[in-house]
Amino acid sequence: MVLHSRKLALIANLASRNHQDQSRFDQCVLDTLENQQIQVVLYKTVNLEDLENAVKDCLEAEIKEFVAIGGDGSLHNLINQLFAHTDDIAQIKLAIIPKGTGNDYIRNFNFKSKREIIESILSEKYTQVDLGCLHYLDSQHYFINMLGIGFSAAVVQNLVKYKWLGGLSYYFALIETFFRYQSQDISIELDGKTYQYSCFQLSIGIGKYAGHNMKLCPNAVIDDGILDVNIIEKVSLWELIRYLHTLKDGSYLQHIPSRSFQAKEVKLLNVSYLNCEADGEDIACPKKVTIFKKHILMPTTAN
Numbered sequence: 001m002v003l004h005s006r007k008l009a010l011i012a013n014l015a016s017r018n019h020q021d022q023s024r025f026d027q028c029v030l031d032t033l034e035n036q037q038i039q040v041v042l043y044k045t046v047n048l049e050d051l052e053n054a055v056k057d058c059l060e061a062e063i064k065e066f067v068a069i070g071g072d073g074s075l076h077n078l079i080n081q082l083f084a085h086t087d088d089i090a091q092i093k094l095a096i097i098p099k100g101t102g103n104d105y106i107r108n109f110n111f112k113s114k115r116e117i118i119e120s121i122l123s124e125k126y127t128q129v130d131l132g133c134l135h136y137l138d139s140q141h142y143f144i145n146m147l148g149i150g151f152s153a154a155v156v157q158n159l160v161k162y163k164w165l166g167g168l169s170y171y172f173a174l175i176e177t178f179f180r181y182q183s184q185d186i187s188i189e190l191d192g193k194t195y196q197y198s199c200f201q202l203s204i205g206i207g208k209y210a211g212h213n214m215k216l217c218p219n220a221v222i223d224d225g226i227l228d229v230n231i232i233e234k235v236s237l238w239e240l241i242r243y244l245h246t247l248k249d250g251s252y253l254q255h256i257p258s259r260s261f262q263a264k265e266v267k268l269l270n271v272s273y274l275n276c277e278a279d280g281e282d283i284a285c286p287k288k289v290t291i292f293k294k295h296i297l298m299p300t301t302a303n
Contacts, residue, residue, distance in 0.1 A: 006037075006038045006039065006065070007038070007039045007040075007041070007061065007062070007063045007064075007065065008033060008038050008039070008040050008041075008063065008065040008066070008067060008121075009040075009041050009043065009054070009058045009063050009065065009066045009067070010029060010030060010033070010040050010041065010042045010043070010067050010069065011043045011045060011051065011054055011066060011067070011068050011069065011070075011074075011078060012042065012043070012044045012045070012068075012069040012070070013045055013046075013051075013068065013069065013070030013071070013073075013074040013099075013100075014044055014045065014046045015045075015046050015047065015070075016069075016070035016071045016073070016074055016099055016100045016101070025069070025099065029067075029069065029097060029118065030042055032118055032122075033067075033118075033121075033122070036122050038122075041057075041058065041061070041063065043057075048077060048081075051077055051078065051081055052081050052084075052085075055078070055081040055082060055085055056085055059085055059086055064091055064092050064093060065092070065093045065095075065121075066078060066082070066092065066093070066094050066095070067094075067095045067096075067097060067121060068094070068095070068096050068097070069096075069097045069099050070096070070098075070099055070100050071098065071099065071100010071101050071102055071103055071280065072096075072100060072102055072103065072104055072105045072144075072145055072279040072280045073100065073279055073280045073281045074096065074100060075094070075096045075105065075144055075279070076142075076143060076144060076145075076278060076279035076280070076281050077281070078094070079094070079131070079142050079144055079296070080141060080142055083142055089295070089296070090295065090297075092297065093124075093126055093297045093298075094296060094297060094298055095117065095120075095121050095298065095299045096117075096298075097114055097117055097118070098114070100280075101159070101163075101169055101170055101212070101280065102170060102210070102211065102212045102213075102280055104145060104146075104207065104209040104210050104211070104212065104213065104280075105144055105145040105207050105209070105279070107207075107208070107209045107213065108145075108207045108208060108209065108222050109298070109299070109300060109301060110301055111299075111301055116301065117299055120299035120300060120301065121299055125299060125300055125301075126297040126298060126299055126300060127223070127297070127298060127299075127300035128223060128294035128295070128296065128297060129144075129206075129222045129223050129294065129295075129296050129297075129298050130206045130222055130223055130224070130225060130291055130292060130293055130294060130295060130296075131143075131144060131206070131291070131292045131295040131296050132144070132147065132204070132206050132227070132278075132289060132290070132291055132292075133289070133290045133291065133292060134147070134278065134283070134286035134288075134289055135286055135287050135288040135289070135290065136284070136286055136287060137287065141278070141283065141286070143206070143278035143279050144206065144207075144279055144296065145205070145206055145207040145209075145210065145279045146203055146204065146205040146206065146207055146209075146210040146216065146217060146220075146278070146279065147203070147204040147205075147276070147277070147278045147286075147289060148201065148202070148203055148204075148210060148211075148216075148276070148277045148278075149186070149199075149201075149202040149204075149268070149271065149274050149275065149276050149277075149285065150181075150183075150184060150186075150199055150200055150201045150202055150232075150274060150275065151177065151181050151200055151201040151232075152201055152203070152210060152211055152216075152277060153274070153275030153276045153277040153282070154177045154180075154181050154275045155170070155173045155174050155177045155211070156173075156275075156277040156280055156281070156282050157275060157282055158173040158176050158177050159173040159280075161173075170211065170212045171212070174211070178237075178240070179237075181200075183198045183199055183200045183233070183234040183235070184198070184199055184271075184274055185197070185198055185199070186198075186199040186202060186231075186268075186269075186271050186274070187269040187270055187271070188202070188229075188266060188267065188268055188269060188271075189266070189267035189269060190229060190261050190263040190265075190266055191263045191264060191265055194269070195259075197231055197233050197259065198233055198234040199231055199232070199233060199234070200232040200233060200234060200235050200240075201216070201231070201232040202229075202230075202231050202232075203216040203217050203228075203229070203230045203231075204217075204227050204228070204229050204266055204289055205217025205220040205227065205228040205229075205230070206220060206222055206227070206228075206291065207220055207222055208220045208228075208250070210280070211247075213248065214247040214248060215247065215248060215249055215250035216230060216247065216250075217229075217230055217250075218230075218249075218250025218251075218253065219250075219260065219262065223293070223294055224293070225264065225291055225293030225294070226262045226263070226264060226291070227262065227263050227264065227265075227266060227289065227291050228260075228262055229260070229261040229262065229263055229266060230253070230258065230259070230260050230261075231258060231259040231260075231261075232252070232256060232257070232258050233257040233258060233259065234257065235256050235257055239256050239257075240256070243255040243256050264290065264291060265288065265289070265290050266288065266289040266290075267287065267288045267289075268285060268286060268287060268288065268289070271285055272284075272285050273285075
């Protein structure tokens with residue numbers, strides 16, 4: 001019997017995009033890892049209960065490496081389940097192999113292919129990255145990429161009905177929301193200073209990208225301990241259509257009414273009624289947002 005010194009959990013989210021072709025892909029990843037003498041346990045999940053049970057089993061087996069196959073939401077939910085069941089999150093290595101709807105977080109690492117991600121996992125090339133914390137009255141929740149309030153959250157709510165369209169789902173949800181959503185008044189406090197705006201979209205980012213490769217937080221750095229805060233103010237439908245392409249490269253900050261800040265703490269004042277999403281997952285609007293610098297281990301392309 002061969003004893004493997006390295007143990008790893010491979011968690012495939014069957015509820016994410018392209019789940020119909022996932023079985024063959026999962027097996028390919030599994031075989032690649034096992035060929036390198038790594039003991040791999042494969043879990044296939046369809047809901048949060050499945051994920052919670054998988055995380056509990058892994059922690060009991062003293063597994064400290066987790067690879068999620070799915071989208072940003074898969075990684076988001078995995079991180080929150082780990083926080084719910086262990087106090088030793090800093091010792092856990094995480095990775096995401098993108099098979100979701102948006103796959104935005106992984107873009108911050110400049111991987112050229114899924115194979116390159118797997119190679120970084122095999123060679124244990126990890127780096128420490130920041131983690132966002134959402135504060136509620138009696139609890140906390142975590143996000144790895146971006147918190148969106150306003151338009152993006154309304155898109156996420158509409159996304160469910162279009163999931164069957166795969167990669168096109170986000171664009172159909174975006175178009176539907178585009179013609180219906182209206183700006184809302186918000187009040188926020190950034191490191192003690194208060195601002196008020198009529199807001200179309202508020203993005204609080206650790207990573208740069210959200211909404212299927214839109215650079216909503218162009219100045220974000222995933223390991224600097226700073227939140228990149230960007231506000232698209234009340235904007236006409238014509239302006240949005242005219243400059244929609246600038247969301248792809250972040251230059252929208254120069255073309256449409258917007259504000260850009262950086263902060264370590266963001267308080268959201270009287271915005272509990274607004275739509276909110278974190279890493280593409282529909283959530284309740286928090287009271288406060290903070291950041292933990294270099295708190296999570298993720299694969300990197302760096303030597």
